[in-house]
Amino acid sequence: MSLLTNVMDHSLDDGYAEAAARKKADGDDGLPKTLRAKLGLAVGLVLAALVVTVGAAQARVSAPVVAKEREELIDRIDAETDAADALEDQVDELRADVDARRQEALRDSGGDSSHLVGLLAGSVPVHGPGVRLVVNDAKDAGTGADGDPRGASGFSDTGRVRDRDMQRVINGLWESGAEAISINGQRLTALSAIRAAGDAILVDNKPLVPPYTVLAVGDGPALSDRFQNSADGLYLHALQENYGIRTALSTAEDLRLPAAPRVIVRTAQPITGKGTS
Template identity: 70%
Template sequence: MSQQPPSRSSASPPKRPDASMSLLTNVMDHSLDDGYAEAAARRRADGQGGLPRTLRAKLGLAAGLVLAAVVVTVGAAQARISAPTLAKEREQLIDRIQRETSAADKLKSSVDALRDSVGATQRDALKQHGGDKAELVSLLAGGTAVHGPGVKLVVDDAKEADQGGGGPRESNGFSDTGRVRDRDMQRVVNGLWQSGAEAIAVNGQRLTALSAIRAAGDAILVDNKPLVPPYTVLAVGDGKRLRGRFQDSADGAYLHVLQKDYGVRATLSAEDEVRLPAAPSLIVRTAQPQAGGADKSGADTGKGTS
């Protein structure tokens, strides 16, 4: 009996249950596009992996803001701690300035009082030992206050100078600024002396035989005291006669030229009475015994203002 050889057919592998859903399976297995995966792989290979650039920038900015906030907070805390100390030091400095200012004011008052006392003593000595001309010497030296008829002369800068004409008041050189200079005031005062004035004061500053009129920049100085325009010159004497003689003098003509050509303002009037204070200090140049045993003190009484 012939035997039939056994069958050699191989069994096929069982099918996947989701074989009929190949599209869905492919989407699940490859949820990230291959292009993105390749780009990520390239960045990792180039050492650029990690957080995205925009995220890194935002994190850096946030870190900077946090650091700035910390610095500001620390600075505010330090300022708050040091504020009481600074306030205390400021108060101490203010107190010290006030004390020194008060002390300086007291010293100034003391100096003024001593100066007045010395001036009064000098005037009394001049009256007692000046001989028969004591009153005249005292008058010429400015040692006593005087009053009587006289003239009032007011000199002021030109109107254009009031609007910023500027320029120094020294007599060196000349420029048409319309400003009254020290030389102008010298000529005015000397003209009044020559016209017969017995006593003169400028802005309340009594002139003596030793007075000087100078300038320092923008100010005219009378015996080193600055004056501001307008300059009011009071002179004791025969008012009408004094006014006429001054107007007819060379110095009066000089003042008229200043008015006409340079706009300097000036008014001259005769007064029934003017009052002049005594000079703040009295300087005695010479002292010698008088014949008969009495002392005679004299002051340099040459008129004229330099």
């Protein structure tokens, strides 16, 4: 009976009692480690929420300033665009005035072919029947690493239209009887140059973007037949068959071509007098 009484009176071992007393003396709260971890996580979440709240408040305060700066930038862009458009209109008006004065001066001096000279030189806008030729890269042309068909470097034989391809097309149209030609709205003259700069095709130092729309004024049906049967027309057909370059040729009753931006002659000089030396 004394053994049972001892067990009932001392349910915990003396060692456990000593350990509990020691922890209490050391200031240990006796919480399980998992509970302390949860409390630490809760404190961290509270701090994170506080940081996010402060950041949102600061963003809300600075948002009107950013919006105002954005509106001011948009207003400046619009103003500069309007100014550029106004200057372009002024240039067009001055160019038209110069052309009118030149034609008047030629008429006063006995020149009766000023309009034809301006037409052949590309200095005046023209309209008339002709052909419309659209040349475009192949659908799977030279895809770059980012999936951009224009992303591949260089003009390799991968279905991309090259500068020398456009040179042959334009020369073939001139040879077939075209009287005036433009590419993507840019008038070609005897001084125009078609070349490459990196991955772009340039016409008079202005980059072109595919598809390339070529307008050629002339006798539409005859011009179309002569071009398709010419060496350059067959060359374009071979590009379509071998590399998948897309082309579309059609005739039109009335094509309108703008004047060349500028026709500057730096070297050639007119011959004065009837004789030559």
